[in-house]
Amino acid sequence: MKISASVFAKKLKRISVSLLHIDCKNDESILKTVRENRKLLQLPLDVHFIGNISEKFISDFEALNIARLCLQYENSGEIPASFWDIKAQKGLALQSHTPVDILSDFPLLDFVMLMCTEPGESGGKFEISNFQRINELKRKFPHLKITVDGGVNSEVAFVL
Numbered sequence: 001m002k003i004s005a006s007v008f009a010k011k012l013k014r015i016s017v018s019l020l021h022i023d024c025k026n027d028e029s030i031l032k033t034v035r036e037n038r039k040l041l042q043l044p045l046d047v048h049f050i051g052n053i054s055e056k057f058i059s060d061f062e063a064l065n066i067a068r069l070c071l072q073y074e075n076s077g078e079i080p081a082s083f084w085d086i087k088a089q090k091g092l093a094l095q096s097h098t099p100v101d102i103l104s105d106f107p108l109l110d111f112v113m114l115m116c117t118e119p120g121e122s123g124g125k126f127e128i129s130n131f132q133r134i135n136e137l138k139r140k141f142p143h144l145k146i147t148v149d150g151g152v153n154s155e156v157a158f159v160l
Contacts, residue, residue, distance in 0.1 A: 019046035019067060021149075026051045031060050038064060046070070048093060048113065048149070052077035062086045070113050070147075073098060084108050093149065096127055100137050109144060112137060117150030126151030131159065 020043040024030045034045070044067035049057065053071055058080060061069055070091035071079060083090060089110040094100065096115065103112060114133055117124025130148065137146050148160065 017043060019044050021046045021048065023048050023050060025049075026054075026057070031057075031064075034064055044068075048072065049076075050093075051075050053080065053083070055080050055082050058082045058086060062088070068111070070111070072115075073102065089145075091145075091147070096130065096133070100133060100140060103137075103141055103144070111145035111147055112141070113147040113149050115150055116148050116152070124151050126153070126156045134160075 020041060022030065022034065022045060024047055034041070045064065046068040047061055047066050048070045049061075050072040053076060058069075059082070066088045068089040068091060069083070069086060070093050071083070072093045072095075074095055076092075091109055091111040091113055092103065092106060093113040093115055094102075100112075103109065114130055114137075116126050116130045134146055134148075137144065152160070
């Protein structure tokens, strides 16, 4: 198991973190901050892009040598062809109401991220129905790595 922590996690140094998770909308200031601090960031970057991504953002992220780029399916619009060419692992994030079967349309994905709380609400409660979604994903898409975002406390982590 690998743990990907949010930039704003309070106890980052006390836990075993594998990746540094960054939520990003169509916001140049996030890219600027990461660019300015990249040398200080020793962990690989795990970027969750929430919005309609452009070719420019994809090339900007690739220049930052990110480890993972995940697009929010419900907000992504048309996915640029360059997304499939980046060296980073490629993923889609799905909200709880989105059927997992849509992943059949994206055979080149490396992982899927399940949004297990209301996106954008920090401190939300893990929706228990996501345990069933995880099992469904394992059955239907055994090649995909599964990550979860939101509501993971010690009890949920134990079950996961």
